[in-house]
Amino acid sequence: MSMLGVDGEERDDLDRAESKQIRQRSLKLLGSLLHPVRRTVALTVAVVIVSTALQVAGPAFIAFGIDRGIPALLKQDWFPVSLAVVAYLLAGLGGAALIAWYTILTARISQAMLIDLRKRVFQQTQKLSLEFHESYTSGRIIARQTSDLDSIKELLNSGINQLVQGALYMLFIAGAMFLLDWVSGLVLLASLVPLAILSRWFQVKSQQLFRQTRVASARLIVHFVETMTGIRAVKAFRKEKRNEKEFGDLVEDYRDVNAKVFRIFGTFDPGLVLIGNVALASVLLVGGLRVASGDLAVGVLLAALLYTRSFYGPAQEMAMFYNGYQSAAAALEKISGVLEERPTVPDPTRPIDLWQARGNVRFDGVKFAYKADQVVLPHFDLDIPAGQVIALVGTTGAGKSTLAKLISRFYDPTEGTVSLDGVDLRRLHPKDLRRAIVMVTQEAYLFSGTVADNIALGKPDATREEIEAAAKAVGAHEFVMSLPQGYDTDVNKRGGRVSAGQRQLLSFARAFLADPQVLILDEATASLDIPSERLVQEGLQTLLSDRTAVIIAHRLSTVAIADRVLVMEHGRIIEDGTPEQLIAGEGKFAQLHAAWKDSLV
Structure with a gap:
């Protein structure tokens, strides 16, 4: 008592x-x-x-x-x-x-x-x-x-x-x-x-x-x-x-x-x-x-x-x-x-400038856990050369989106380092980080305002010519011009005036205008139908040119444009190779590819 x-x-x-x-x-x-x-x-x-x-x-x-x-x-x-x-x-x-x-x-x-x-x-x-x-x-x-x-x-x-x-x-x-x-x-x-x-x-x-x-x-x-x-x-x-x-x-x-x-x-x-x-x-x-x-x-x-x-x-x-x-x-x-409240991802006290990033992303001994008992990446090493397009494939919960969040520095690793061109992201100047790395998500969020305003989010001081050039580069110009006021059309709340595929193309135009050296596509085509996906695929070809890219996708049609495929399971890479090499093998990716082909029949 x-x-x-x-x-x-x-x-x-x-x-x-x-x-x-x-x-x-x-x-x-x-x-x-x-x-x-x-x-x-x-x-x-x-x-x-x-x-x-x-x-x-x-x-x-x-x-x-x-x-x-x-x-x-x-x-x-x-x-x-x-x-x-x-x-x-x-x-x-x-x-x-x-x-x-x-x-x-x-x-x-x-x-x-x-x-x-x-x-x-x-x-x-x-x-x-x-x-x-x-x-x-x-x-x-x-x-x-x-x-x-x-x-x-x-x-x-x-x-x-x-x-x-x-x-x-x-x-x-x-x-x-x-x-x-x-x-x-x-x-x-x-x-x-x-x-x-x-x-x-x-x-x-x-x-x-x-x-x-x-x-x-x-x-x-x-x-x-x-x-x-x-x-x-x-x-x-x-x-x-x-x-x-x-x-x-x-x-x-x-x-x-x-x-x-x-x-x-x-x-x-x-x-x-x-x-x-x-x-x-x-x-x-x-x-x-x-x-x-x-x-x-x-x-x-x-x-x-x-x-x-x-x-x-x-x-x-x-x-x-x-x-x-x-x-x-x-x-x-x-x-x-x-x-x-204090940011769990604080700005560096003595930031390092990186004016011209090449796009080399590297994971060294990275361990990450959202909570102490929820380890997502137990020990992770990865080197992505500048200009390489990689696709991350794996079941839900394998750690793909976590990887993307670490590259974007939405989170910091529990242990180890994530670096861009040899500079730890925790020491990189925030402006250089946001300029060099851009993520396009499945949501493709559009803010209230015009189509031009939403594309210019990637570069607020962009001219109308630059905005239209970005839209043309990813295949969005034609549908934009079909809207009532063209680039001056108000997209309404959350882009309700345009379809899911069109929203995705606008988000690609936004990313193209921002011109990052590292582009992350987190399930960017997951919510699209087949015609819309084909339209977006054409825009992707231009968007991914001459830049490092990380594509997270369940649809294997998107993976085909990658130089390299990484298959993840429980926070580890279990397969690594070109799409052709992995399809020809007998591993996890070959099984996923076969199941995907059967679903199309």
């Missing part, structure tokens, strides 16, 4: 340490966002202090007008009353003007911080390695950029105003009460005891629930985004009913958590009103007795009542701030977690 208790205590200590670390990380992020606008923040603090002081001064001027002005007025002396009225009006006008200025300043601060944060999240998610994106779902990333940033936006736009103004207002009112009448100040101070108890109860109860609302909201967004992203699969497998039930359950969870939050407010808000009314009645009772005995002026009692009534308004606003604060704090924790 004692061991279990110790284990539990150790876990609690670890949880506390982790929570402290997360808070420190969030505060560090907040500090870095505030640093560029620190002067505006200092000016805003000064403005809000003065404006709050002017607002609080109003009841004191009223007390002066009643206690000094009315007796003087009976003696035909108008100066005290006039002074009180003018001072009250000037304080009101000055406070209003400063509040307007304060609102503008806080808007500038919040917008500057939000723009900075949005840019950081976007730049960070682009900078992180492929490993992060393969484990961190797109729905969660979208939630960071939408609902989480919206929570922070609400806090900055209104919540901070409520906190700063409310806290200063309550502080200044308490100070004014003690200056006017210390007895009334003590009565107000006594009312803070039940207020503190109620506020602490609200804080403890709501803290966990607000985090649950963030989790429930994020789950809703993730499920919605994934459903819309995979809508084709949803339609294909008739998953609408299952999605409806799953989404309905998530909505119910979100509603239940919010219902609990509302119940907490249903206790807190009436409790706050009750404490305020009791405090007001107490000040009136004590003050009234003292007025009757001549110990307190009527004007001072009226001012004390006005102050007491005003004291609890900001308390309710600060409770609403805590609502937004909990939501924004949880959002800031998630965003700071993303921003703290």
Whole structure:
């Protein structure tokens, strides 16, 4: 039992340490966002202090007008009353003007911080390695950029105003009460005891629930985004009913958590009103007795009542701030977690330039594992001479795509080196790496924009003549010109206006324009029909000319254009030779080729 208790205590200590670390990380992020606008923040603090002081001064001027002005007025002396009225009006006008200025300043601060944060999240998610994106779902990333940033936006736009103004207002009112009448100040101070108890109860109860609302909201967004992203699969497998039930359950969870939050407010808000009314009645009772005995002026009692009534308004606003604060704090924790992520494939600290790559790719003693217990390449050596076209063949899971990702430096090897022209990819300048090595995948992703824009992705500063020349070289020009606006045709979302084969030709034109020395084709023709594949094959002949190429293909028709075929199995090369040599043999490739020929009969 004692061991279990110790284990539990150790876990609690670890949880506390982790929570402290997360808070420190969030505060560090907040500090870095505030640093560029620190002067505006200092000016805003000064403005809000003065404006709050002017607002609080109003009841004191009223007390002066009643206690000094009315007796003087009976003696035909108008100066005290006039002074009180003018001072009250000037304080009101000055406070209003400063509040307007304060609102503008806080808007500038919040917008500057939000723009900075949005840019950081976007730049960070682009900078992180492929490993992060393969484990961190797109729905969660979208939630960071939408609902989480919206929570922070609400806090900055209104919540901070409520906190700063409310806290200063309550502080200044308490100070004014003690200056006017210390007895009334003590009565107000006594009312803070039940207020503190109620506020602490609200804080403890709501803290966990607000985090649950963030989790429930994020789950809703993730499920919605994934459903819309995979809508084709949803339609294909008739998953609408299952999605409806799953989404309905998530909505119910979100509603239940919010219902609990509302119940907490249903206790807190009436409790706050009750404490305020009791405090007001107490000040009136004590003050009234003292007025009757001549110990307190009527004007001072009226001012004390006005102050007491005003004291609890900001308390309710600060409770609403805590609502937004909990939501924004949880959002800031998630965003700071993303921003703290470090690329698993970092840029070299002292990069080596390689202006003119020849295209010699070499694997020396490479071992690679996605996880410690998931070794894909146990020990791999390979030399690909410059200008050679090799085809990688093998069953699913043999390690072909992993090889391509290592050449592209989407991942780094666990052990050993992958080099280009004798330079370790981990030391090669990123610009030279991206210029020298290009991968064309099966997806052939097209971005929103024109056909010309998508081809120019390989060379953003390309002229229209260069774009058209690239399209002609791979056989894409003819179909592009048949589109409604030719190269200026908008391809729509994900290239929905063009077929799979046409998308692939556009991706080849993009690669041709980039003019890499090493080209990787990862299942680039797997999703094409036979006519489309033949069209693409013609483009490949031009695309692969005079450059090193690695072709990963299940279709053996694509393999025929290779100079060399490597058959992989369990992360090792079991056959190596020309297509003709391997077909003439009795190995794995010969069996695959025979089965492929039989499938065509």
